[in-house]
Amino acid sequence: MDGLEIKDIFIIWKTMRFTVKIEKIVYGGYGLGYHEGKTVLVYKGMPGEVLEVEVVEDKKNVLFCIIPSKSTCGACVFSEIDYPQQIEYKKLILNEIFKNIYSNIDMVSSPQVNYYRNKITFSVEYAEDKVKIGMVENKSNKVIEYDSCLLYPAGITDLVNYFRDLLNNKPKVIQNITFRYNSDLSAIHIYFSSNQKFNIFTEEEISNIATPPSPSQRGGNIVGIVFNDKVLYGENYYYDKFAHLKLKIHFKAFYQTNTQQAINIYQQIEKFIDVNEIVLDAYCGMGTIGLFISKKCKNVVCIDDDKSSIISGLGNAKINKIKNLQFVNKNCNNVLENLEKVNTVIVNPPRQGLNKKIIQDICSLKINKVIYLSCDPMTLKRDILLFKDKGYNLNFLKGFDMFPHTWHIETLALLKFNNGDKK
């Protein structure tokens, strides 16, 4: 091979650079352009920019590129853009995805634009001479560290800095650190996940982390520290206020990360429900939607396959004295076919969307209303088309910005069977 080895070819390919003009913004955090007959998707490329880009992945006719001169943190694509413009871009993306299905889709801004996350997971990387704690770079495993971030409050940065020093002289076993907290940091929960069972912290270290003056100099109050599944300090849960509800949240339970925007979405969902309906909250997490709308319903059945979430949900029904709510800890795939009495189904699946069997079950029961909350507009569109094929009409579609500065888009849809005619 004329002295060239595979690794040299890889290096040549990896550093392939060219200049491209970004024509428009598309879903996934990419600006779209063209180069020598191929589509170019540039991570963080914005419309109108002319950029020198570097290829990181060559897929058939699409070149995925990064901009070497821009920061490569995996999370924030839009952080350098004014918030109103971010909303305009997200609206454009949604309207492009759903063209021919629904027009003039609006996007509701996040009530809180900065530091809105109530949970953040950091990766830990053991570099040769120091520990790195941060977010993972797009399309790599490299950890990027920041002195400050728009997604989480400064008190959490203080804790990260403290742990960076603490972990320097410890066995290299911690993979992730997850912080969950309420809005004024009066309750912070810390979860270390490790590839080893043994705990690496001494009692004195745990006490130093947890008791005042705590490493969080901004007034945070640590209420629990868990190492894998072992509680080292406090509890394996914390409390948060969610509109009229008091929530006790297990450290592994699913909880929407932007509390104020989640409340906006649930208020919209509540408007879709008629008084005294029987509602199924499928993929319920800890049943926060079910708990929120229960006062309007005759009965709500909440289903999720995650045990920690269901345990939190049961506890929260009790704390909030809600009696017309049942929890089922099962896979949704096999339960929907038995639910003839249900008037409305709420689905909020992970990114991959609904499987065909669930859609088939809902359609064959001709359930009047399907309320679909989705974190991936592409799979939402696929599923809406399947519902439409079976006689459902799309009566409402709106974006809610749950994740300012990032490319993620949350979308809420309302589908009605036979345009709302009762079965």
Ligand SMILES: C[S@@+](CC[C@H](N)C(=O)[O-])C[C@H]1O[C@@H](n2cnc3c(N)ncnc32)[C@H](O)[C@@H]1O
């Ligand atoms: C986006 S979260 C739902 C959150 C919840 N609706 C809320 O607003 O807090 C998706 C949930 O689906 C659950 N899940 C994923 N696949 C499932 C399946 N096949 N059956 C039941 N639950 C599933 C996960 O455990 C997770 O709690």
